[in-house]
Amino acid sequence: MPGNGTVTRSTLRQQIADALRDEVLAGRLRPGRAFTVKEIADQYGVSATPVREALVDLSAQGILEADQHRGFRVPEYSLTDYRNMIEARSLVTDGMFQALTTGHPAFGTPPGDPRTATALTTVRRRGEEAQRAATAGDITVLIGYDLRFWRELSALFGNPYLGDFLHRLRVQSWVCAVQHLLRLPDLRGRLWSGHTELVDALARREAEAARAIVADANAHSLALLEHLTKG
Structure with missing residues (x-):
């Protein structure tokens, strides 16, 4: 994930969302896999704000779902x-x-x-x-x-x-x-x-x-x- 000053929060938000979306659709993030905003922020070396925004975006698309008080997880569809x-x-x-x-x-x-x-x-x-x-x-x-x-x-x-x-x-x-x-x-x-x-x-x-x-x-x-x- 780029870390120079020219990368805006909006760009980070989209890059993180795209990366996680690709991981879910490729099956590398399995159903039921849970994670926190901090875990993803640490993984990409960015602040929590664009990560939280990216995860909320993915939840709105049905790619992730919010797990109240615990973070987010990959849905387990039947x-x-x-x-x-x-x-x-x-x-x-x-x-x-x-x-x-x-x-x-x-x-x-x-x-x-x-x-x-x-x-x-x-x-x-x-x-x-x-x-x-x-x-x-x-x-x-x-x-x-x-x-x-x-x-x-x-x-x-x-x-x-x-x-x-x-x-x-x-x-x-x-x-x-x-x-x-x-x-x-x-x-x-x-x-x-x-x-x-x-x-x-x-x-x-x-x-x-x-x-x-x-x-x-x-x-x-x-x-x-x-x-x-x-x-």
Whole structure:
């Protein structure tokens, strides 16, 4: 962690939050792991204030939870929690896709218009990277690109509240899932990788096709976690 005078408290806050977020999503900070503000401040060699702010930020995102009078800890989500997250995500994305059939100005232009393709190019690129990571079984890289994919896709609907809510749900889903997925010695071929198919369906404004693709992704993920928790 940089310690020179040009680093502001806000920068430290974000750096600490990013570092801890990556540790949780990579599964290196296990569910139930508790720590105090002082412990993290000592680890990074910084004052308590930006650490406390970073931990509060992560709690608001569902990555950590406050443990009253004891500090913070990594959540211990159950399979029931995961099912509920999947259901909540489905309700959000179903609404997004349905909006395309009722005149919502997402993407801003009619299907087939070059501007629509341009708007989706970056999202598709994230999807391609996510697919490569899924095929290779690289869960850490996959999570990063998957979150960026959905963040940028939801941004095309022009509603920041929608994007923030869906992002939170997907982050929490990954926090829950990664603890189980890391039990597998080899994740190649086990992770869903239909991101570009989804983008292509949305580019054609085929809401039912998009809904079916996401339903398949959710069913795949849930079945895998059910298998791992039983094992």
